[in-house]
Amino acid sequence: MTVLQVRNLQFGYHQKPVLHDVSFSLPRGKLIGIVGPNGSGKSTLLKLLAGQLPLQQGEVDIQGQALASFSTKALARQLAFLPQRPVMAEGIRVEQLVQYGRHPHQGWFNQWSAEDARQVARARDIMQLEPLWQRIASSLSGGQAQRAWLGMILAQNTDLILLDEPTSALDIGLQTEVMESIRHITTENRTVLIVIHDLGMAARYCDELIALDEGRVAAMGPAREVITKALVDRLYNTNVDILAAPDDGAPVIVPRRRTS
């Protein structure tokens, strides 16, 4: 069974269409990247799948069940969503942030269980947050903060994880660090769907890519098959060269000039 199935999704803000007839399904345990130019509908698509925007037309099934049939809390046990620029509450320690990830599993008379403790420890270890555990989260650097957020998302213990540009504000070293952490998540048989701008990073780390162009799926499939000169030239209106990385042949995109 697929973790997520999307059929004929359409969406618009105030009559202005953003997505047209988007359909795909996600296999379990894979890292899938959504790529495409600015304004192609990537973030909107992710927000729709996360239940952050109301569905207008089309169907989204999570674990074979309609998205709309989940309560907010039940949905939060099925999928975790990290927005592009999450708001950090002031004065919160990293430990507290990660523990908030357990909220969908808790209730007024069930504020802390053995399972909560287990999942928080697991999230902390995967994201290597131990040295930061008692730090104030709003004082962390960009890469550290992103790891703390991912810790919260992991503590949620969901099969499906949606991340909106998790690496966009980071330098190349931190991007690699965060992408490796995300890769690690998929080894637990979880499915991760990310919006990502850097095509080189996307091709290197993602199993599959979905390329969006003006709200339509322009290409879909294994990352190295999707990233072709023809597609990149067309999507970004830019003439590019695509080279192969010396060690494993992963595509490296070198822009040459803007075509329109």
Added chain:
Amino acid sequence: MNTSIPSGVWRLQLGKATVLLHRRTWLMTLLMLITLLLLFVLSVSIGSADMSMREVIATLGGQGSKLHEIMVYKIRLPRVTGVVVAGLAMGMAGCLIQTLVRNRLATPDMVGVNEGASLAVIVFALYLTLGSWPWWASPLGAALAAVALFVLCRRPGEQGYLFIIIGIAISELFNAVGEFAMSTQPLTHLGSVYLWTMGHFAHVSYQTTQPITLILLALCPLMALINRPLALLRFGDATARNLGVNVPLVQLGILGLAILVASLGTAIGGPVIFVAMAAPILASWLTRDNLAPIWLAALCGAVMLMGSDILVRVLAQPNEIPTGIMTRILGGFLLLFLLIKDRQWSD
């Protein structure tokens, strides 16, 4: 490192139910309760006739003289209990709206909710003289101000400063209408209403405080229920929703509660600036993080209003000046401090 329970909490286990109590939060709650009790006794002991704190305690325990009993129960206790209840309500309301808008400057006294409440009370008190104090009119006026605010500013969690600026405009407007209403009346007729608009607790009676206390008590379970989602709203709508909070429903609940509580707080002794803004700040400072619970903000509110009330009575003796004058002075300093601090952040 041990994660078997979160650090800094006590875990209560009753059968299958587990409840976490944050150690520092509860110690501070206890501290504020003791402070409030001490101020309460001190406040009753202050007045034109001398009375020691020991005599106050004896009288409250039923061991006082006839004269002291009359002084305490008839004259001083109505004022002091009015101050406590109003302070509690203002602390609660401030905590709720500050969290909803995610801005410390957004308090009922800044965004027009209190002015709406006062206007309604003024109109009913001046034109529809019904004999008793029309405290029950205050939620109507506050709701009117809130509706105006939300029609003009749709998403309070996303546009903090716009919300506040529109709120200040609405509050000025309501203020002006209130002053106009008062200016149409002969000065002799105004007396207590005018003093009330400046935040005056000298004429508070049990007929006002009692029903308001009962309503606040009835709202307590709702406050407890909203405390956890309230903490998550501080991470913004998207993250709160991701963590399972039904954001629109919770926001509506918070807003409704805040308006009701703020207006009831205003109804007792009049609109008072400063307490609603400062109480949640003191509470989060005491707990060392910004997730101080509603009840602690409420206790801080009561302590602050009581402190201000004691201060004006001591400073102005033997005259009576409105408590709101003192809070306005303190509030002015606090507002300046916050604005300067905010400016440093944005640099």
